[in-house]
Structures are given as structure tokens and as C-alpha cells.
Amino acid sequence: MKITLNNNNEELNENEISVQQLLNIKKFTFKMLVIKINGNLVKREDYNTAIIVDGDVVDVIHLISGG
Amino acid sequence: MTNYKDILKTKCVGIAGCGGLGSNCAVALARVGIGKLIIADFDVIIESNLNRQYFFFDQIGQKKAYALRENINRINSAVTVEAHDLKLKPNDILNLFKDCDVIVEAFDIANQKQMIIETVLSEMTDKPIVSGIGLAGWGDSNSIKVRQNGKLFLCGDAIKEVSENMPPLAPRVCIVANMQANVVMEILIDNLK
Numbered sequence: 037m038k039i040t041l042n043n044n045n046e047e048l049n050e051n052e053i054s055v056q057q058l059l060n061i062k063k064f065t066f067k068m069l070v071i072k073i074n075g076n077l078v079k080r081e082d083y084n085t086a087i088i089v090d091g092d093v094v095d096v097i098h099l100i101s102g103g
Numbered sequence: 104m105t106n107y108k109d110i111l112k113t114k115c116v117g118i119a120g121c122g123g124l125g126s127n128c129a130v131a132l133a134r135v136g137i138g139k140l141i142i143a144d145f146d147v148i149i150e151s152n153l154n155r156q157y158f159f160f161d162q163i164g165q166k167k168a169y170a171l172r173e174n175i176n177r178i179n180s181a182v183t184v185e186a187h188d189l190k191l192k193p194n195d196i197l198n199l200f201k202d203c204d205v206i207v208e209a210f211d212i213a214n215q216k217q218m219i220i221e222t223v224l225s226e227m228t229d230k231p232i233v234s235g236i237g238l239a240g241w242g243d244s245n246s247i248k249v250r251q252n253g254k255l256f257l258c259g260d261a262i263k264e265v266s267e268n269m270p271p272l273a274p275r276v277c278i279v280a281n282m283q284a285n286v287v288m289e290i291l292i293d294n295l296k
Contacts, residue, residue: 067213068213068214068216068217069217070217070220070221070224070255072224072252072253075253077221077224077225079221079225080217080221095252097220097236097252097255097257098236098261099213099214099216099217099220099236100213100236100237100259100261100262100263100264100265101211101212101213101216101264101265102123102211102235102237102238102239102263102264102265102271102276103120103122103123103124103125103209103210103211103212103235103238103271103276
């Protein structure tokens with residue numbers, strides 16, 4: 037399937053994956069993230085159940101300490 | 104055409120955190136004549152804060168929220184400041200900031216940033232939130248920019264995390280804080296969506 041990840045086109049072998057699987061595949065190991073699928077927030081507790089399918093626009097925002 | 108001052112004086116901005124980002128962003132908005140600021144922080148000023156935060160040596164030991172209110176009043180007494188000495192939790196964010204036109208995320212710790220962004224994006228879906236992400240160290244000014252994701256505006260380099268060798272310092276922290284204030288003005292005056 038094809039998705040848009042952080043404004044880049046990505047082609048994945050799977051037909052659908054969970055948010056957590058995407059994080060594993062893309063090696064996003066960073067702890068503090070805000071994730072959106074098609075503009076809708078996915079909360080931390082839903083990373084295993086929220087499913088990404090063909091055509092989805094996914095944003096993974098890294099939150100960095102400092103202020 | 105309506106003067107920008109006439110628009111700003113009717114607006115209210117919530118500022119979550121009164122450290123390097125929050126104190127400098129609040130002062131910038133006060134100088135341009137924002138109508139009301141709702142500020143919150145649970146912390147006390149210590150000497151090391153003075154490398155970037157808008158406080159003075161004789162304010163060490165004071166509560167940041169109240170000291171910042173005093174400093175804003177000294178700069179522009181026309182600004183209404185509601186100051187809360189409080190460690191913000193999701194319910195506080197919903198209550199304190201419900202009537203704000205924009206929320207500025209000005210925390211220092213990443214999990215606090217995540218908490219407020221998740222709260223606002225899930226529970227206050229129409230509310231713009233302007234976050235400061237990536238401001239440590241010095242130099243590399245051109246990496247600092249604004250990225251928009253729906254109602255979430257991210258100001259900073261999105262890369263440089265604070266660490267022992269990469270402290271938060273006035274020049275870059277104030278660039279990001281003033282960039283946040285600049286985005287707030289765009290949202291309020293130009294109806295940036």
C-alpha cells in the first residue's frame with residue numbers, strides 16, 4: 037500500500053498495519069510522539085489498535101524537551 | 104481597515120508554562136497590546152533561569168506565574184493578566200484555556216508537551232495551539248522555522264533537544280518564543296487557519 041508519512045510518499049508491503057507496527061518498521065523509537073492519521077489524533081493507548089490503510093496521510097511529530 | 108491594535112486588544116491567549124518560551128512569548132504579546140493573557144506555571148525562579156527567562160535577579164525565589172504578571176504589568180498595564188500558580192493537568196487546560204483564542208505550549212519537558220498537545224487536539228479541536236519544539240544550543244538560526252499541521256503550529260528546529268552539552272540559552276530560546284508570538288499574531292489578525 038501507499039501512504040503519505042510526514043509529507044513523503046511511502047510504499048509498504050503490508051495492506052494494513054497498526055500505528056505501532058509502522059513505528060517499528062520505520063524505526064521510530066523516540067518515546068515522545070504525537071501521531072495523526074488523516075488529521076485525526078491517535079492517542080498513545082491506541083497505537084496497537086489504530087490501523088493505517090492505503091492512501092492514509094500519517095504525521096509523526098517528535099516532541100523534544102526544551103523551553 | 105481595522106488597526107491591528109484594535110483586533111489584538113479583544114483577544115485572549117493562554118500560555119502554558121512561564122519559563123524560557125512562555126515568559127518571552129508573553130512579553131512580546133504584551134508589548135504589541137494583546138487584550139488578555141492567561142498564564143500558568145508551578146515553578147519558582149532560580150538563578151540559572153536568568154540565562155533566558157524574562158525575570159530579574161531580585162525576583163529569584165518568587166513564583167514564576169506571579170513574577171511574570173508583575174513584569175507584564177510594568178511593560179503594558181493595559182494587558183489583563185490572569186496568573187495561575189499551578190502544574191497544569193488536562194482538566195486544568197480545558198477549564199483555564201476554554202475561552203482563549205489561541206494556546207501557546209511553552210513547557211520544557213517533552214512529556215508535558217505531548218500531554219497538552221494531545222489534550223487540545225482531542226478535546227479542543229477548534230483551538231489553535233502553537234508549540235515550541237527544538238531550541239537548544241546556539242547558532243544554526245536558519246534551521247528554526249514554523250511547521251503547520253492542522254491547528255497545530257510547531258516552532259523551532261524540531262531536532263535539538265536540551266542536554267548537558269546543549270543547554271537552552273537566551274538567543275535561540277527567544278527566537279522560538281518570539282516566533283510563537285509572531286504565529287499567534289498571524290492567527291489572530293490574519294485568521295490563519
